[in-house]
Amino acid sequence: MAQNIYDDPGFFDNYAQLPRSQHGLDAAGEWPAIKALLAAMDGLDVVDLGCGYGWFCRWAAEAGAASVLGLDVSAKMLERAAADTDDPRITYRREDLDSVELPEREFDLVYSSLTLHYLADVSRLFGKVASALRPGGRLVCSLEHPLYTAPSQPGFVEHEGRTVWPLDDYSVEGPRITNWLADGVVKQHRTIATYVNAVADAGFAITRMVEWAPTPADLDEHPDWAIEVHRPPFLLIGARVA
Amino acid sequence: MAQNIYDDPGFFDNYAQLPRSQHGLDAAGEWPAIKALLAAMDGLDVVDLGCGYGWFCRWAAEAGAASVLGLDVSAKMLERAAADTDDPRITYRREDLDSVELPEREFDLVYSSLTLHYLADVSRLFGKVASALRPGGRLVCSLEHPLYTAPSQPGFVEHEGRTVWPLDDYSVEGPRITNWLADGVVKQHRTIATYVNAVADAGFAITRMVEWAPTPADLDEHPDWAIEVHRPPFLLIGARVA
Numbered sequence: 001m002a003q004n005i006y007d008d009p010g011f012f013d014n015y016a017q018l019p020r021s022q023h024g025l026d027a028a029g030e031w032p033a034i035k036a037l038l039a040a041m042d043g044l045d046v047v048d049l050g051c052g053y054g055w056f057c058r059w060a061a062e063a064g065a066a067s068v069l070g071l072d073v074s075a076k077m078l079e080r081a082a083a084d085t086d087d088p089r090i091t092y093r094r095e096d097l098d099s100v101e102l103p104e105r106e107f108d109l110v111y112s113s114l115t116l117h118y119l120a121d122v123s124r125l126f127g128k129v130a131s132a133l134r135p136g137g138r139l140v141c142s143l144e145h146p147l148y149t150a151p152s153q154p155g156f157v158e159h160e161g162r163t164v165w166p167l168d169d170y171s172v173e174g175p176r177i178t179n180w181l182a183d184g185v186v187k188q189h190r191t192i193a194t195y196v197n198a199v200a201d202a203g204f205a206i207t208r209m210v211e212w213a214p215t216p217a218d219l220d221e222h223p224d225w226a227i228e229v230h231r232p233p234f235l236l237i238g239a240r241v242a
Numbered sequence: 243m244a245q246n247i248y249d250d251p252g253f254f255d256n257y258a259q260l261p262r263s264q265h266g267l268d269a270a271g272e273w274p275a276i277k278a279l280l281a282a283m284d285g286l287d288v289v290d291l292g293c294g295y296g297w298f299c300r301w302a303a304e305a306g307a308a309s310v311l312g313l314d315v316s317a318k319m320l321e322r323a324a325a326d327t328d329d330p331r332i333t334y335r336r337e338d339l340d341s342v343e344l345p346e347r348e349f350d351l352v353y354s355s356l357t358l359h360y361l362a363d364v365s366r367l368f369g370k371v372a373s374a375l376r377p378g379g380r381l382v383c384s385l386e387h388p389l390y391t392a393p394s395q396p397g398f399v400e401h402e403g404r405t406v407w408p409l410d411d412y413s414v415e416g417p418r419i420t421n422w423l424a425d426g427v428v429k430q431h432r433t434i435a436t437y438v439n440a441v442a443d444a445g446f447a448i449t450r451m452v453e454w455a456p457t458p459a460d461l462d463e464h465p466d467w468a469i470e471v472h473r474p475p476f477l478l479i480g481a482r483v484a
Contacts, residue, residue: 164408171455213413
């Protein structure tokens with residue numbers, strides 16, 4: 001199974017301090033781009049892979065989803081998610097996404113935010129997801145951009161008067177150990193091509209890809225995001241089962 | 243129209259010295275990966291966008307294509323291509339790919355190698371290409387990887403004892419002027435997402451993406467290619483019209 005870092009007390013406490021943990025979806029820079037991929041939610045049966053605190057599950061229910069199933073490996077996250085809602089359309093369940101089984105043809109939308117780069121085997125999961133969707137059903141997912149996960153030393157540096165992202169090992173897939181919010185957090189680096197091919201091989205047609213970067217309006221509000229134009233932090237994929 | 247750098251005498255002479263110019267497809271590291279995307283050629287009507295010296299057109303005819311149309315903006319390249327074949331299945335024509343018109347539903351395969359990053363408008367071209375293909379027809383293209391075209395200073399550097407690719411401006415699309423084989427060569431940088439979305443919007447389903455990197459067998463033969471694992475030089479896309 002994937003590392004369950006979110007149940008590490010130190011990680012959990014630090015994660016709770018992030019803007020998106022405290023203020024939800026609107027504090028996430030990429031949320032407007034995700035919302036554009038989601039389109040209308042009315043009447044949809046939705047599953048959220050890696051639901052965390054349940055911000056998206058609550059948003060989906062408010063946006064008109066018929067049912068929302070939130071899955072996460074972290075007992076602590078699910079505990080807080082459950083405490084934050086009494087909406088009968090929302091259900092939470094603890095699952096390891098590297099071995100999860102999903103019912104066939106029960107969902108219209110599979111959503112996953114910043115979770116897939118923790119998993120050892122996304123091909124298996126995309127296969128389960130494709131079977132779990134009704135014909136025409138959609139996948140909308142975000143993940144840490146492969147340019148973000150690749151480097152042996154992920155962090156901007158100054159080189160000859162320029163701010164650059166010191167890319168190396170992009171084509172070397174496998175675990176990367178970083179010290180983000182806690183020591184020894186394990187992420188799985190995969191290339192964009194590996195994600196694209198896993199989605200296509202599962203039977204999806206990719207309808208939209210977004211390599212998220214701040215818009216001019218974003219930069220008016222958050223001038224400190226300007227550095228992100230050098231290396232997109234998030235990759236978003238929208239796809240539809242054939 | 244796109245810059246016609248291949249008709250610049252200095253560029254043309256330098257280009258003629260590249261291994262792939264002298265020895266053809268087998269001297270191109272990415273050719274085995276392209277061949278895998280091409281699959282069987284028997285009986286196909288093929289168009290090659292940016293055919294250059296015509297290496298691919300001749301290979302396609304030998305591999306069994308029914309007809310091969312090679313298009314290029316460079317009169318010098320076409321002159322040499324025409325001199326190198328008398329195969330009646332091969333036709334060459336001078337075209338600016340930024341404004342080319344193609345007949346509808348006349349081809350089974352559209353091929354393009356390391357050309358699209360010179361064009362100002364790939365969306366228009368992918369639209370023309372989709373209409374030019376018969377139902378089920380395929381697109382196989384390679385281009386300079388967006389990680390290669392992005393940086394303001396594209397070249398590996400040493401940073402704190404590591405060899406890194408100093409990525410910047412990835413999300414800033416537009417022209418990049420480099421001094422590759424001649425001064426002032428203009429390439430158009432676009433993100434991977436822009437290419438993926440242009441292909442999808444034209445009506446294609448993407449069936450395969452390759453971010454080319456040397457295989458262990460490649461490295462046995464060409465140890466100097468090892469640096470390419472840090473930053474893929476080529477992006478390959480295989481797609482099929484719906």
